[in-house]
Amino acid sequence: xxxxxxxxxxxxxxxxxxxxxxxxxxxxxxxxxxxxxxxxxxxxxxxxxxxxxxxxxxxxxxxxxxxxxxxxxxxxxxxxxxxxxxxxxxxxxxxxxxxxxxxxxxxxxxxxxxxxxxxxxxxxxxxxxxxxxxxxxxxxxxxxxxxxxxxxxxxxxxxxxxxxxxxxxxxxxxxxxxxxxxxxxxxxxxxxxxxxxxxxxxxxxxxxxxxxxxxxxxx
Amino acid sequence: xxxxxxxxxxxxxxxxxxxxxxxxxxxxxxxxxxxxxxxxxxxxxxxxxxxxxxxxxxxxxxxxxxxxxxxxxxxxxxxxxxxxxxxxxxxxxxxxxxxxxxxxxxxxxxxxxxxxxxxxxxxxxxxxxxxxxxxxxxxxxxxxxxxxxxxxxxxxxxxxxxxxxxxxxxxxxxxxxxxxxxxxxxxxxxxxxxxxxxxxxxxxxxxxxxxxxxxxxxxxxxxxxxxxxxxxxxxxxxxxxxxxxxxxxxxxxxxxxxxxxxxxxxxxxxxxxxxxxxxxxxxxxxxxxxxxxxxxxxxxxxxxxxxxxxxxxxxxxxxxxxxxxxxxxxxxxxxxxxxxxxxxxxxxxxxxxxxxxxxxxxxxxxxxxxxxxxxxxxxxx
Numbered sequence: 001x002x003x004x005x006x007x008x009x010x011x012x013x014x015x016x017x018x019x020x021x022x023x024x025x026x027x028x029x030x031x032x033x034x035x036x037x038x039x040x041x042x043x044x045x046x047x048x049x050x051x052x053x054x055x056x057x058x059x060x061x062x063x064x065x066x067x068x069x070x071x072x073x074x075x076x077x078x079x080x081x082x083x084x085x086x087x088x089x090x091x092x093x094x095x096x097x098x099x100x101x102x103x104x105x106x107x108x109x110x111x112x113x114x115x116x117x118x119x120x121x122x123x124x125x126x127x128x129x130x131x132x133x134x135x136x137x138x139x140x141x142x143x144x145x146x147x148x149x150x151x152x153x154x155x156x157x158x159x160x161x162x163x164x165x166x167x168x169x170x171x172x173x174x175x176x177x178x179x180x181x182x183x184x185x186x187x188x189x190x191x192x193x194x195x196x197x198x199x200x201x202x203x204x205x206x207x208x209x210x211x212x213x214x215x216x217x218x219x
Numbered sequence: 220x221x222x223x224x225x226x227x228x229x230x231x232x233x234x235x236x237x238x239x240x241x242x243x244x245x246x247x248x249x250x251x252x253x254x255x256x257x258x259x260x261x262x263x264x265x266x267x268x269x270x271x272x273x274x275x276x277x278x279x280x281x282x283x284x285x286x287x288x289x290x291x292x293x294x295x296x297x298x299x300x301x302x303x304x305x306x307x308x309x310x311x312x313x314x315x316x317x318x319x320x321x322x323x324x325x326x327x328x329x330x331x332x333x334x335x336x337x338x339x340x341x342x343x344x345x346x347x348x349x350x351x352x353x354x355x356x357x358x359x360x361x362x363x364x365x366x367x368x369x370x371x372x373x374x375x376x377x378x379x380x381x382x383x384x385x386x387x388x389x390x391x392x393x394x395x396x397x398x399x400x401x402x403x404x405x406x407x408x409x410x411x412x413x414x415x416x417x418x419x420x421x422x423x424x425x426x427x428x429x430x431x432x433x434x435x436x437x438x439x440x441x442x443x444x445x446x447x448x449x450x451x452x453x454x455x456x457x458x459x460x461x462x463x464x465x466x467x468x469x470x471x472x473x474x475x476x477x478x479x480x481x482x483x484x485x486x487x488x489x490x491x492x493x494x495x496x497x498x499x500x501x502x503x504x505x506x507x508x509x510x511x512x513x514x515x516x517x518x519x520x521x522x523x524x525x526x527x528x529x530x531x532x533x534x535x536x537x538x539x540x541x542x543x544x545x546x547x548x549x550x551x552x553x554x555x556x557x558x559x560x561x562x563x564x565x566x567x568x569x570x571x572x573x574x575x576x577x578x579x580x581x582x583x584x585x586x587x588x589x590x591x592x593x594x595x596x597x598x599x600x
Contacts, residue, residue: 049594054507054508054594075513078511078512081508081510082509082510087508089597093501093505095502095505096502097228097229097233098228102224105221106505106506106509107509109221109222109515110509110510110511110512110515111510114221151509
């Protein structure tokens with residue numbers, strides 16, 4: 001489904017160039033639940049952003065279902081991303097002035113469909129039916145992450161990329177979020193999760209260990 | 220529609236930013252409206268005040284001795300009265316306030332006086348303005364201060380001048396000039412008294428060349444010479460220069476201040492828009508990550524700028540007009556009534572230009588938002 005081939009990402013900083021990823025090659029098959037582990041600064045977020053068609057690699061190629069995603073024009077890639085990939089962030093990134101339902105529907109804007117029925121159904125499934133009209137500031141952190149999950153699921157993506165989605169959550173909320181990712185996986189979806197926690201690794205069908213921007217261990 | 224709803228919700232959410240931005244546009248519009256109104260009133264007021272200094276152009280007969288005229292203040296030769304009609308019917312000319320006079324010296328009750336016959340002031344087509352001087356009805360006379368004092372003339376008296384009876388309409392206040400020894404009557408009466416039917420000694424006028432470059436006398440002589448080859452033109456330079464310089468100064472002050480105020484407000488809006496973009500980096504990053512294109516991001520920020528501009532235009536227009544109506548009459552005593560009023564055309568201009576102005580001021584911050592790298596924005600905590 002997703003293939004990274006010799007992917008390198010270098011950032012320019014005032015102190016010189018920093019290599020975040022170095023010649024990373026991996027393949028993620030449909031239906032896998034992959035945990036990407038490693039210490040801070042090992043390149044987990046950069047790898048996920050690169051896979052998500054959000055961060056062009058300095059070298060190498062990323063293919064999604066045999067299509068070179070960075071070979072597409074920017075606008076084409078944006079629509080491709082919206083249709084195929086759901087992203088869950090550690091910091092939730094909900095728009096503060098929209099209510100929960102509107103935040104979920106935001107994901108449908110770029111692909112021209114705001115399916116209110118599906119958004120409500122997702123919110124119900126995620127236990128947020130009574131919070132639809134609330135603003136993010138009125139939610140608990142666990143509820144915020146579940147709202148972000150609903151947003152990621154709206155367009156029926158094939159792949160969900162989650163960047164430390166439980167990093168800011170209490171154990172119960174973390175378990176709830178991981179449970180929903182597991183449900184998505186069980187329904188045939190593919191999940192790649194960057195994580196420090198053992199709970200996510202237990203759910204994963206495969207674990208990739210990163211260190212200093214390279215794959216230390218895969219299996 | 221969703222993006223427009225987002226614009227409205229964001230404005231409601233960040234009220235302070237929105238209010239400050241509207242305040243910036245309001246200030247620019249209010250200043251523009253007040254300045255525009257005040258500038259018009261001020262220029263008109265200045266023009267009117269300068270007019271009170273008197274006529275600065277004299278058209279006299281070509282064969283009159285200009286030196287003697289300057290020495291005595293009265294032309295010694297006459298010319299046909301229809302010269303006035305010729306000047307008054309011209310289009311696109313550089314003079315206005317045409318006043319035909321017939322002046323002559325005479326001795327009345329043992330006193331040397333000047334008799335001046337005055338025709339009603341006329342304006343060339345398209346230059347209609349209120350007259351600078353009073354109009355004298357047939358059979359009436361205005362008596363100069365020294366004459367009235369020395370010969371005990373009082374208002375309402377009937378005087379006999381050259382065998383014609385004239386009723387004293389008014390005894391004039393002391394002027395300190397030739398007017399103090401002058402009797403002013405209707406042109407027709409003066410022609411009869413001085414036995415000069417159909418004749419005048421001069422035409423007085425005011426030039427309209429305050430903002431022209433070059434020598435105004437040369438322009439006037441060329442224009443009037445083509446219409447009246449049998450006349451000569453003299454200009455009272457000191458008067459004309461003072462008038463031109465005063466009007467240019469007033470015009471210059473407004474021309475300098477308005478762009479300065481508008482530029483300051485543009486910077487203000489630009490800074491607020493930049494702060495708004497900075498506050499919303501993650502939101503912009505999220506929208507880009509969700510697949511929203513540059514057009515949607517532009518609409519989000521420029522749509523807000525348009526609404527800020529429209530709100531500022533309305534409030535600014537009301538504020539500017541109110542300021543003009545409240546303080547204008549105290550400043551511009553002569554012209555405020557005619558010049559300072561509710562101007563719907565200014566509202567139309569404000570509603571078109573203010574949103575444009577706010578949009579242009581927000582353009583650079585919007586471009587920063589459009590080029591935002593989603594990965595960078597979303598990584599920031």
